[in-house]
Amino acid sequence: MVVMSASSPPPEAGSGGTGAMYLSLWFLANLSITIYGKAAFALFSFPYPIAMTVVHMLFTSIGIHALAFFGAFKPAETSKETWETVLPFSLVFSMNIWLSNASLNAIAVELHQVVRTTIPLFTMAISGLFFGVVYPLSVVPPIMTVMAGVLMTLSGTPTFDTFGLIIAVFSCAVSSLKGIITQRSQVGSLGLSTFQLLYLMAPLAGAELFVLSVLTGEFRQILENDNVNMETVGHLTTLGVIAFGLNVLSFKTAGVVQPLTMNVAGALKEVTTSVLGILIFGGVFGFWNVAGILTAAVGAFMYGLAMKQMKAPQSDSGGARRLSQSGGDKRGPHGFSRVSQGSDSDMEVFAHDQLDDLEKEDDV
Template sequence: MPLRPTIHRHDDAQSSSAAERCMLLAVYFLFNLGLTIYNKLVMDHFPFPYIVTGVHALCASCGSYLFLLTGVFRPVELYRKEQLVLLLFSFLYTINIAVSNISLNNVTVPLHQVVRAITPLFTILIFVLAFRKSYSFMTYVSVIPLVAGVGLATYGDYYVTTFGFLLTLLGTFLAAVKTVMTNRLLTGRLKLDPLDLLFRMSPLAFMQTLIYASLTGELSRFSDYARTGMTRTMFASLLGNGIIAFGLNVVSFTANQKCGALTLTVAANIKQVLTVALSFMIFDLKATFTNVIGIILALAGGAIYAYE
């Protein structure tokens, strides 16, 4: 008799209090928003996506090593097969960040947000097809206004090339895969500490970015830039970018472990529409009727998901 897929309320997550989950998601909002804006500003003046990715990985390596030295976490012993899994995960981690950074150079931020908004759909698809999971009907329903709402809320300055769109779509799929695999490493059989996972994966990701940068000729162009165009301000900007990226990685991994992969992607969508809403208020921008409907739809989808 074939086994029926188990219906999960949302997805794998370690037990934690509601207050702790809300705090984690709030901090995740702040770091995610800050890094998105910071990345765009840096990439406008520093067109080296692999190098930026390398800075992220290097800061994560140094930061997690400092936490190891201070005894915040203890690395678990892994067998060769498990080390291979982490190596493959590091490839996914590196490519995901690099593709996202490259796509930001080929599309506008509003369009980038719209395409990235379908990450929950990819996440559900991966869980259903790869792990034979199923969700309640209302969970599926909640994703529809959540995704559509982001599209309407960010409707505006759309510029895209075919290459840029396909690259952004690929980055969205890779982001979903990375989020799911992170969840499995943190809550599955290994149950790695978020800092332990970052400590093992970041040095591998850093070396990979250098290889990618060399193969694409970016490392050579960066060398020329470093001799003639690198300023102290740009160096400080890159360092700050890397520190924020490290903070986001720690918070993101921890939230993934405590709240679940799908919840994290839903939270990312809510972050996008809240960002749009705040920008209208802070910068006194004129919101269209379409934008307002989008914000309401997305928040309603998030509320349905949270209630369910």
């Protein structure tokens, strides 16, 4: 799992074939990172979520530096003020990804997917309690639908680790908090593209999580585990490559696919991942958990529609004014949109907070 913050470029006109290709690749990468990650935890004797996240960060760092080396984007010039903003944020960023992987390790795939749909609820609660944000009544039915789906899935899951469920719920709260901090802190005003921010954040997150792995004893357990061998390294390498690929695909797909299409694909991805999780990892197709999965997916889709409808009038009435005030379209030298405060995107573009979370959190 992985995630990042960025304002996505508007979908390009006349890119139907390209959009379908990117959407298909994004869909497959999303399925792969979740199912393969769960397999590494449950089947390949690697129940180490912190180390798993370090691997994701390592390969993302290597990949993003390679893109910079070959001219895909220009790394941002940094200052003391930049690092004073990025360093604290990287701690929340690291915790968000680690907890997401930890919850995937602790509970069934289908329950993990359904619980992740509650991120909008946490966003609404935190924004309302601490920042005085008022949401329209139109978002209440989708949120209630999501909660009904979660409750049905819980009632249909024969056994689950209560502590694992707590981790999953806390992970959603942290993921929501990360999105809010991104929007409201100076991180959103740094003027960095997604790749520029990843260039700075991925190495930091990897180093922080490696230290955490050592401090918690996880790293020592890996060294002492005889089941960790070259085959395990091969699986982790594959996961790392997929994680980096998903970061790139998430950004590119958002640039060529309409938001409504992404919303539908996100709901379909959630259902497909849950079904595959049950088939591969020995879950049960009971009435309540199947109904819960479908209900939560419908609720997430409804929420995406409600948010788009809420944003549309604001964009129509204020778009020209904001553009003139900002001095034009804030794009980087290679056409990448820059992260800006108040962006429509929740800016999660790392393999675990997946692009369907862009509208749910905000995710990632």
